[in-house]
Amino acid sequence: MTGAKPRITTGMLVKWQRVVDLISELADVPAALIMRTNVPDHSVAVSSEGDDNPYSPGQNYHLHEKLYCFGVISNDGELVVEDAKCDPAWHDNEDLEFGMTFYVGYPLKWPDGELFGTICVLDRKRNKRAMMFRKGLQEFGRVVEDDLAMLQEVETRKLAQSELRKTVENRETTIKERTQALEDANTALRILLENVETSKNEVEKRILGQIRGLVLPHISKLRHLDADQQLQSSYLELVERNLKDITSSLSSRMAEAMERLTPTEAEVMQMILHGRTTKEIASTLSRGTSTVDFHRNNIRRKLGLRNRKTNLRQHLTSLN
Numbered sequence: 001m002t003g004a005k006p007r008i009t010t011g012m013l014v015k016w017q018r019v020v021d022l023i024s025e026l027a028d029v030p031a032a033l034i035m036r037t038n039v040p041d042h043s044v045a046v047s048s049e050g051d052d053n054p055y056s057p058g059q060n061y062h063l064h065e066k067l068y069c070f071g072v073i074s075n076d077g078e079l080v081v082e083d084a085k086c087d088p089a090w091h092d093n094e095d096l097e098f099g100m101t102f103y104v105g106y107p108l109k110w111p112d113g114e115l116f117g118t119i120c121v122l123d124r125k126r127n128k129r130a131m132m133f134r135k136g137l138q139e140f141g142r143v144v145e146d147d148l149a150m151l152q153e154v155e156t157r158k159l160a161q162s163e164l165r166k167t168v169e170n171r172e173t174t175i176k177e178r179t180q181a182l183e184d185a186n187t188a189l190r191i192l193l194e195n196v197e198t199s200k201n202e203v204e205k206r207i208l209g210q211i212r213g214l215v216l217p218h219i220s221k222l223r224h225l226d227a228d229q230q231l232q233s234s235y236l237e238l239v240e241r242n243l244k245d246i247t248s249s250l251s252s253r254m255a256e257a258m259e260r261l262t263p264t265e266a267e268v269m270q271m272i273l274h275g276r277t278t279k280e281i282a283s284t285l286s287r288g289t290s291t292v293d294f295h296r297n298n299i300r301r302k303l304g305l306r307n308r309k310t311n312l313r314q315h316l317t318s319l320n
Contacts, residue, residue: 005110006155008036008045012147016046019140024048027121027130027137031055031100034108034144035069035117042069045117054098055122066093068103069118079105080134082126099124104134106141111149119144206255210242213258213266234284238267241274254319260302268295273316 016034023032032048033055043060047053063070068090071079081103084090095103105120119141121130258266264285271281278296282289300312 005114006151008151012151013046015147016144017049019143020046020048023121023133023137023140024050024053027127027133029102029121029123029127029130031122032120033122034119037063037069037073037115037117039063042067042117054100061094068093068095068105068122069120072105072107072118072120073115076107078134078138079103080131082131095122098122101125102127102130104130104137106138108141108144108148111145111152116145116148209259210255213261213263217263217267231284231286238270238274242270254316257303257316257319261299265295265299265302268292269299269316272296272299272313275313 020032020034024030030048030050030052031054033044034046036043036045040063041060042063044055044057047055047057061067061069063073065071065074068079068081071081071089081087081090081101084093084096084101084103090103100122102123102125103120105118108116108119110116119137121127121133121137123130258269261269267285268281271284276284278289278292282292285292296312300306300310303315305312305315
């Protein structure tokens with residue numbers, strides 16, 4: 001078998017019925033048949049109508065060498081048996097059960113060369129008219145094969161249309177998937193841009209807070225100093241260091257810590273972070289050391305440093 005074949009339609013069987021009826025009339029035989037072969041079975045597809053015809057559609061035979069049609073298939077061509085009773089090869093064939101001693105048959109094939117079956121005529125006697133009609137029987141065989149070719153072409157076109165439809169559906173699915181992917185990508189990009197904008201605002205807010213907490217207090221102090229060069233120098237040094245810290249992006253932990261402190265506490269914290277002693281801080285702020293200790297305690301409390309053994313400067317360094 002070279003592949004699945006199309007179903008023989010009802011309309012085609014009706015046409016073939018007219019063909020075998022015409023063959024029976026023209027060849028003057030009781031039986032004209034179109035046989036369908038599905039190895040190992042061989043069955044009657046269409047049979048001419050007539051009271052003396054013993055064959056009917058649907059009759060099934062097992063292919064073997066004692067069937068006339070087996071000889072057609074084996075020869076892959078014409079088989080003529082004028083009188084089976086006088087022919088040693090056919091004197092015991094199955095059709096003698098019906099007295100059919102005369103046989104002429106030809107193979108029928110699909111357009112790809114695969115066997116479909118046979119077309120044949122049978123009689124109970126020698127039939128000169130049927131012998132003379134052999135070419136006509138062959139031509140009717142070509143009509144049947146043309147019908148088979150048409151069925152195959154229709155089936156091929158149906159399959160092609162089905163494949164085309166699947167291709168179109170697959171492309172539509174692909175387009176939908178790609179469109180959805182683009183929409184998802186656009187959504188992801190929009191969210192990313194929104195996150196970038198949010199991060200930008202947060203950074204700007206943090207920098208602004210750092211400037212307010214780390215720089216502006218010292219500038220404010222400078223405005224109220226008269227001519228104390230040492231104090232001015234100290235505050236300018238703090239401003240310079242803090243600006244460097246801001247431009248190098250202070251850690252978020254340090255920024256969060258700064259937000260919990262007052263401006264004075266933030267100022268003291270920065271001096272501690274830069275290694276200033278309590279006495280140096282007091283001198284810079286023009287405050288007593290007890291005031292500095294008060295701010296140091298507030299810083300420790302707000303940072304959660306309950307253990308007095310924890311070094312404040314080391315903790316601040318870990319935050320930075």
